[in-house]
Structure formats: C-alpha cells, structure tokens
Amino acid sequence: MSDDDSLMEYSEIVMKMFGSEDDGFEFYNNYAYEKGFSVRKEYCEWDNGHNERTLRKFVCSCEGFRAEKEDFIDEHNHPMTEPDLACFLRSHRRINDDQKAEIVQLQISGIHKHQIMDIMVRRYGGYDKVGFTSRDLYNFYHRNKAETLSGGDARTIISYMTESKRRDPDFFFQYKTDGRGHLTGLLWCDFQSQMDYRAFGDVVVFDGTYKTNRYNLTLVPFVGVNHHKSTVLFACGILSHEDTESYVWLIRSFCDAMIQKHPISVITDGDHAMQKAISIFGAFGVVGLVVGGIIAAASSSSRRR
Incomplete structure (x- = not known):
C-alpha cells in the first residue's frame, strides 16, 4: 500500500463514529482480520459519576495495535499472519449459537469431543471454514457441562445415564x-x-x-x-x-x-x-x-x- 493510500485509510478510520462499543470492536476486529492480526479489549475510562465509559482502548494481541477514541496507531512489532491463517487468530474465532446447539446434541448422544470436531470440519468443508479450533470446542464442552450442573439441572447427567442404558x-x-x-x-x-x-x-x-x-x-x-x-x-x-x-x-x-x-x-x-x-x-x-x-x-x- 502506498503512502497516499495509507494516509487515506488512516483518515477514514479516525473519522468513523460508532453507535456502541461493540460496533467499534467489530469494525476493528474485521480490520485486523484483513491485515492479519488479532485484537483484544484493554482498559476503559469512565466519567466522574462512573455512569458512562468515556474511552475504551483496543489493542493488538501483541499490544502493537491501539485504537482509542481520539487516536489510531497502526504500528506492529511482529509480522502479519498470512490471509488464509488469520481465521485461526483468537479474536477471529467464535462458536456461533447454531454450532453450540449442535455440539450439545452430539455431546448428549455420546459422541466424543474429537469426533465432534471431525464432524464439524467435514460439514463446513475444512478447518479454516469452521470458525473455531479444537481447543475452543473443548473449552465450550467443559464450560457448558459445568454451567449446566452447577445450575442444579439434573437433566444432563440423567440424559447421559439414559444413553448409557440404551447402548447397554x-x-x-x-x-x-x-x-x-x-x-x-x-x-x-x-x-x-x-x-x-x-x-x-x-x-x-x-x-x-x-x-x-x-x-x-x-x-x-x-x-x-x-x-x-x-x-x-x-x-x-x-x-x-x-x-x-x-x-x-x-x-x-x-x-x-x-x-x-x-x-x-x-x-x-x-x-x-x-x-x-x-x-x-x-x-x-x-x-x-x-x-x-x-x-x-x-x-x-x-x-x-
């Protein structure tokens, strides 16, 4: 990208206004995906009454990218990820609601975690199309199980026992x-x-x-x-x-x-x-x-x- 293009891109970014913090994060996350890096939310500042945020800082996962309310710095001290690998960076991975529901159903049916990942990869046509990694699936699997049981819901364990009875x-x-x-x-x-x-x-x-x-x-x-x-x-x-x-x-x-x-x-x-x-x-x-x-x-x- 030429210096003029970079200057124009910078001007367009700093002039943007967003209706919410989430909208701003989504924009910068999409920008990061195109460039080949991952972002995360850092600290925020509040007004005197601590009722509204006055500033939220987004940074590169390596802390080289910063976006603030009045400033934008596009400098990195690390190489960018190749476009076909950017989908594996942390801020670009997400298990959507439909996928979560399907994972839970497969879990209840007794399908092992690594088999669930294989099913998802085949369904979406590759690891880069799934939208999450095996580690994300394992974390969701255990988090969902813990949340269900800690909420006092006995249905999960009874479903597991019933499925065991069906198989044996x-x-x-x-x-x-x-x-x-x-x-x-x-x-x-x-x-x-x-x-x-x-x-x-x-x-x-x-x-x-x-x-x-x-x-x-x-x-x-x-x-x-x-x-x-x-x-x-x-x-x-x-x-x-x-x-x-x-x-x-x-x-x-x-x-x-x-x-x-x-x-x-x-x-x-x-x-x-x-x-x-x-x-x-x-x-x-x-x-x-x-x-x-x-x-x-x-x-x-x-x-x-």
Missing part, C-alpha cells in the same frame, strides 16, 4: 430429585460390576466420607475384593444429604441393581445414619464396623501396591 441394556441406574429438579440421589453400575458382585459380593465396603467434587455431593462407592486380592467396584452412589432416609434409598437401589442378592457382611465407616439405615432396611446380615482411619490406611496400602 444391562447398565443400571436409579436417581431421585427434589421439587426444584436438583439431583439428590443417584446410583449406577455396569454389567461387569454386577458380575463381580455375584462372584465376590459376600463382603461389601461402602464409605460415605468422600466429598471431593465441586458440588459438595457425597460419593459413596460400594467395593469388594476379588480372588486376586484386588479391589473391585460394585456400584457408585451420590447423595446430597447424609441422613438415614437417603442411605435407606441408596441401599434399596443397590439391592435392586443386584437383584436382591444381599451380602453376608458389610464394612462401613461407622456413620450413625448409615448404621441406622442398614438396620431399618434389614438388607444385610452381619455388619462389621470399621473406623475411617483403618479404611484410609487400607486404601493407602492398596495404592502403594
């Missing part, structure tokens, strides 16, 4: 929700876990001391030991409340999963609500109570092996 008819799950649709109880196990229980389920250990997830739900694994002295998982449960009623529901669901085959002995962490639930439900014979410290020591020993 022997997969078992039961759940309960409160009046607001929040998940309060869930138990699940696959066919292999059921077979392990039939062979090695005379002694069952279940412990409600695990709260390692971000939602503060109690994870209750049902485990045993096989003929190789290795730990086997019979089922997993999740509870929102550690009370007798919740444990009664969990034990009943476990027995339903195992077709009412009851263990001979149960080892627990000595939780009073758990003990009472066992006595109320009457599902188990001899109950052995082991303090949490011994269980923790056994778990540590198992990890070392």
Whole structure:
C-alpha cells in the first residue's frame, strides 16, 4: 500500500463514529482480520459519576495495535499472519449459537469431543471454514457441562445415564430429585460390576466420607475384593444429604441393581445414619464396623501396591 493510500485509510478510520462499543470492536476486529492480526479489549475510562465509559482502548494481541477514541496507531512489532491463517487468530474465532446447539446434541448422544470436531470440519468443508479450533470446542464442552450442573439441572447427567442404558441394556441406574429438579440421589453400575458382585459380593465396603467434587455431593462407592486380592467396584452412589432416609434409598437401589442378592457382611465407616439405615432396611446380615482411619490406611496400602 502506498503512502497516499495509507494516509487515506488512516483518515477514514479516525473519522468513523460508532453507535456502541461493540460496533467499534467489530469494525476493528474485521480490520485486523484483513491485515492479519488479532485484537483484544484493554482498559476503559469512565466519567466522574462512573455512569458512562468515556474511552475504551483496543489493542493488538501483541499490544502493537491501539485504537482509542481520539487516536489510531497502526504500528506492529511482529509480522502479519498470512490471509488464509488469520481465521485461526483468537479474536477471529467464535462458536456461533447454531454450532453450540449442535455440539450439545452430539455431546448428549455420546459422541466424543474429537469426533465432534471431525464432524464439524467435514460439514463446513475444512478447518479454516469452521470458525473455531479444537481447543475452543473443548473449552465450550467443559464450560457448558459445568454451567449446566452447577445450575442444579439434573437433566444432563440423567440424559447421559439414559444413553448409557440404551447402548447397554444391562447398565443400571436409579436417581431421585427434589421439587426444584436438583439431583439428590443417584446410583449406577455396569454389567461387569454386577458380575463381580455375584462372584465376590459376600463382603461389601461402602464409605460415605468422600466429598471431593465441586458440588459438595457425597460419593459413596460400594467395593469388594476379588480372588486376586484386588479391589473391585460394585456400584457408585451420590447423595446430597447424609441422613438415614437417603442411605435407606441408596441401599434399596443397590439391592435392586443386584437383584436382591444381599451380602453376608458389610464394612462401613461407622456413620450413625448409615448404621441406622442398614438396620431399618434389614438388607444385610452381619455388619462389621470399621473406623475411617483403618479404611484410609487400607486404601493407602492398596495404592502403594
């Protein structure tokens, strides 16, 4: 571009007026796409009452491009990206609403993330036509999942369990929700876990001391030991409340999963609500109570092996 063309382009840009900050950002982002660089929003200034913005600065991702209300500086200390690669720069990538809806549907259907990206690439005719990268898809995938669950919506996990049941008819799950649709109880196990229980389920250990997830739900694994002295998982449960009623529901669901085959002995962490639930439900014979410290020591020993 000649000096005269550059001067004319500069004059046209600094004379432009925009109805909103978003309009201004969209203009400069399009300009950056044509030139081969990416932009981001930097700081802003407010009026004395802090009611309206008086200045917003946009900068190159490498901080060489600056656009202010009264100035425009088109200087860069880095080479520009080739036109056919500019679409991969950060400010030019976006997952639109239609794509988000399709990704969620594919996710619910059990399609893996890398397969979803492959589907999108084929549909749009190439990576440069999709509008986002694999990293963008992974970030959206996990962000959408976290937002859905943190909002108390149990439909996502139930949809996943239902799809697992559809793919494997022997997969078992039961759940309960409160009046607001929040998940309060869930138990699940696959066919292999059921077979392990039939062979090695005379002694069952279940412990409600695990709260390692971000939602503060109690994870209750049902485990045993096989003929190789290795730990086997019979089922997993999740509870929102550690009370007798919740444990009664969990034990009943476990027995339903195992077709009412009851263990001979149960080892627990000595939780009073758990003990009472066992006595109320009457599902188990001899109950052995082991303090949490011994269980923790056994778990540590198992990890070392």
